[in-house]
Amino acid sequence: MTMRWWGWGSDDQGFDISTRPRFWPWLQDRLASPELPAQAPVERDAIGCRPVRLPEQVLARIAEVVGEVNLSTQAGDRLTHTHGKGYVDLIEARAGRFEAPPDAVVFPATAQQVAALLGLAAREGFGVVPFGGGTSVTGGLAPRGFEPSRPWVSLDLGRLDGVLEIDGQACIARVQAGILGPKLEEALAGAGFTLGHFPQSFEFSSLGGWIATRSSGQKSTRYGGITDLTIGLEIATAEGLVRLDDGPEGCLGPDWRQLLVGSEGTLAVITEATVRLRKRPERQVHRAMVFPDWERGLQAVRELMQGDRRPAVVRLSDAVETEAFMHLRESQGDGRPGLLQRLVAWYLARFRGIHRQAGCLLVLGFEGRHEEVERDLHGARHLCESLRAFDLGPGVGDAWHRGRFSLPYLRDHLLDRGVFVETFETGVPWTRLPDVDAAVRAAVARAVGADGLVPVLLCHVSHPTAQGACLYYTLLARQLEADAVGQFKRYKAAVTDAILEAGGSLSHHHGVGQLHAPWLARSTGAQTTRLWGVLKAAFDPGGVLPAPPT
Numbered sequence: 001m002t003m004r005w006w007g008w009g010s011d012d013q014g015f016d017i018s019t020r021p022r023f024w025p026w027l028q029d030r031l032a033s034p035e036l037p038a039q040a041p042v043e044r045d046a047i048g049c050r051p052v053r054l055p056e057q058v059l060a061r062i063a064e065v066v067g068e069v070n071l072s073t074q075a076g077d078r079l080t081h082t083h084g085k086g087y088v089d090l091i092e093a094r095a096g097r098f099e100a101p102p103d104a105v106v107f108p109a110t111a112q113q114v115a116a117l118l119g120l121a122a123r124e125g126f127g128v129v130p131f132g133g134g135t136s137v138t139g140g141l142a143p144r145g146f147e148p149s150r151p152w153v154s155l156d157l158g159r160l161d162g163v164l165e166i167d168g169q170a171c172i173a174r175v176q177a178g179i180l181g182p183k184l185e186e187a188l189a190g191a192g193f194t195l196g197h198f199p200q201s202f203e204f205s206s207l208g209g210w211i212a213t214r215s216s217g218q219k220s221t222r223y224g225g226i227t228d229l230t231i232g233l234e235i236a237t238a239e240g241l242v243r244l245d246d247g248p249e250g251c252l253g254p255d256w257r258q259l260l261v262g263s264e265g266t267l268a269v270i271t272e273a274t275v276r277l278r279k280r281p282e283r284q285v286h287r288a289m290v291f292p293d294w295e296r297g298l299q300a301v302r303e304l305m306q307g308d309r310r311p312a313v314v315r316l317s318d319a320v321e322t323e324a325f326m327h328l329r330e331s332q333g334d335g336r337p338g339l340l341q342r343l344v345a346w347y348l349a350r351f352r353g354i355h356r357q358a359g360c361l362l363v364l365g366f367e368g369r370h371e372e373v374e375r376d377l378h379g380a381r382h383l384c385e386s387l388r389a390f391d392l393g394p395g396v397g398d399a400w401h402r403g404r405f406s407l408p409y410l411r412d413h414l415l416d417r418g419v420f421v422e423t424f425e426t427g428v429p430w431t432r433l434p435d436v437d438a439a440v441r442a443a444v445a446r447a448v449g450a451d452g453l454v455p456v457l458l459c460h461v462s463h464p465t466a467q468g469a470c471l472y473y474t475l476l477a478r479q480l481e482a483d484a485v486g487q488f489k490r491y492k493a494a495v496t497d498a499i500l501e502a503g504g505s506l507s508h509h510h511g512v513g514q515l516h517a518p519w520l521a522r523s524t525g526a527q528t529t530r531l532w533g534v535l536k537a538a539f540d541p542g543g544v545l546p547a548p549p550t
């Protein structure tokens with residue numbers, strides 16, 4: 001499935017906003033913007049692509065490695081491999097700005113071809129950027145550190161998409177790195193297993209990309225992040241293939257494979273991973289509760305994670321995000337809330353002290369064996385109700401689960417109407433969470449207010465552990481069309497500075513990339529950026545791959 005060059009999803013897959021008539025009036029009102037004018041992406045044919053800078057003889061050698069049909073210098077392929085899927089990527093793509101496209105795209109079929117290509121690149125002096133699913137939101141697909149005049153190739157791993165072996169007894173699989181989420185889960189499901197890794201970008205992101213960015217999925221509280229799921233790796237360097245795999249139970253020196261988890265394509269190309277599997281759950285249940293306020297919701301999540309219940313999904317929305325969800329629910333006709341919805345709202349306000357402007361939605365998901373799910377759900381409900389939550393039953397939770405991959409499609413509709421939309425995420429210990437949250441809210445109010453605009457800031461807490469959680473924000477504002485990138489940079493800098501000053505991490509699961517590089521040394525210390533350089537010299541001495549984001 002090929003993703004749209006200007007947005008999310010493929011041409012035969014989208015998100016029907018017309019079935020959610022309450023959303024636009026709500027947003028326009030919140031943004032204090034009665035008009036949200038249409039803004040279409042430029043026509044594909046109007047976009048130029050700079051000439052290919054690789055000499056013919058080098059192209060011929062690349063073709064010898066991967067086969068002629070698996071080397072493309074066509075503008076279409078080069079453009080779809082230029083950007084990731086962050087806000088600025090989409091703004092640039094929609095405006096037809098593709099300033100530094102790759103000179104060619106290659107589609108190798110084997111790990112040996114990947115290594116041979118890296119060797120050739122080292123000898124011929126062109127750069128290589130690994131490309132998994134292309135969903136990076138941190139500028140991870142840019143030719144970072146390459147001289148502007150240096151030709152480079154995008155290495156698309158999409159043909160390395162096989163599940164090579166499933167060891168059912170040990171719950172382990174060997175999988176090629178270019179496989180996308182749906183194909184991987186389908187193959188594992190056929191054998192009765194799951195990896196349990198479901199980032200929101202699941203439909204279009206790859207196993208190798210998850211590992212390279214140290215990704216975290218929506219069910220990380222049960223299954224862990226990709227760091228926990230990766231047991232072994234096969235990597236390709238210019239010198240050949242290397243296995244970093246001392247088995248699930250080994251302790252042979254440092255954990256070498258973890259050097260590659262989060263290496264963001266700078267050290268080597270991940271061609272294969274050995275991963276932990278879990279048996280497919282007998283039962284899945286989703287439940288939504290609404291709390292009278294954010295503080296009680298936070299307390300419930302923290303106590304839940306510090307107790308002995310183990311939900312798979314935990315997602316607590318603040319009052320504004322809760323309101324946004326309610327306005328995004330599908331409805332018929334004029335979209336006014338139905339009688340039942342109005343009755344529930346009246347009952348909650350009148351008898352439970354849960355008011356529309358303050359109520360915070362908590363979505364919980366449990367999965368596993370029947371009795372385990374029943375016990376944990378019962379325990380969680382009991383805890384939440386002791387903190388004055390109201391159980392909305394399975395309907396809202398199931399609706400969240402059905403739509404769990406659809407919000408990226410909504411972003412395209414927002415861009416179509418000239419809305420600034422960006423997410424910010426940080427990992428925080430419970431003790432610092434209130435300070436970081438307050439700092440982000442103040443920074444957003446200041447930065448967006450300085451542009452004379454009204455922000456709509458949605459927030460949720462997810463990926464919690466006993467120690468802390470991820471604070472995840474979505475900022476909406478009217479886009480300053482003539483200065484869209486400048487507007488983004490100001491808001492990003494304001495929020496990131498606020499997060500770091502208040503004690504949050506630079507990123508919880510999006511990684512570093514080009515976007516966060518300016519803050520890395522401040523965040524992890526100069527020593528760690530120096531160490532990244534040492535690793536680079538060891539794994540990729542010829543500088544074939546992008547430079548570390550330091």
Ligand SMILES: Cc1cc2nc3c(=O)[nH]c(=O)nc-3n(C[C@H](O)[C@H](O)[C@H](O)COP(=O)(O)OP(=O)(O)OC[C@H]3O[C@@H](n4cnc5c(N)ncnc54)[C@H](O)[C@@H]3O)c2cc1C
Nearest residue numbers: 132133134135136140199200201206208209215216265270
């Ligand atoms: C709408 C949306 C929702 C998202 N939701 C989540 C989420 O819930 N959780 C989350 O963790 N992330 C999320 N992301 C971020 C992104 O999907 C992740 O970073 C993902 O892991 C990237 O995978 P990919 O295959 O698309 O990698 P790419 O975007 O292709 O590459 C990302 C980086 O990894 C490198 N790379 C890719 N493959 C390899 C390889 N085989 N070997 C070496 N380097 C490689 C690339 O060079 C690049 O630096 C989201 C992004 C979007 C746009």
